[in-house]
Amino acid sequence: MNTGLEKRQRQHVHLSKDIHTATQVGGRHGKPVILTVLAGQMQAAGYMFYLSENKVWLTDHVPVEFIRLDD
Structure with a gap:
């Protein structure tokens, strides 16, 4: 939660719909x-998303300000 979601050794961060x-x-x-x-807010801020052939959403990084931990 300090740096957001990072792709690290992968090509992208993988997100579920x-x-x-x-x-x-x-x-x-x-x-x-x-x-x-908060993908809508990320997109409005200029971050790019890609939809893979198997319907997984991909992005390069999710900054911490766009992440919420639900209970």
Whole structure:
């Protein structure tokens, strides 16, 4: 939560389109933690998003100011 979501060794940050999908994907590696990305605000601020062929949203970085941790 200090630097946002970083792609690190991957080509992009991978985002799920909804909570159900995020829970399924995150559950493959233990108990998932769901973060809400304020994608609309990011897009308005000039950040780019890409939709992959398998319907995963991609971006280069999600700054911390666009992340919400839901309870």
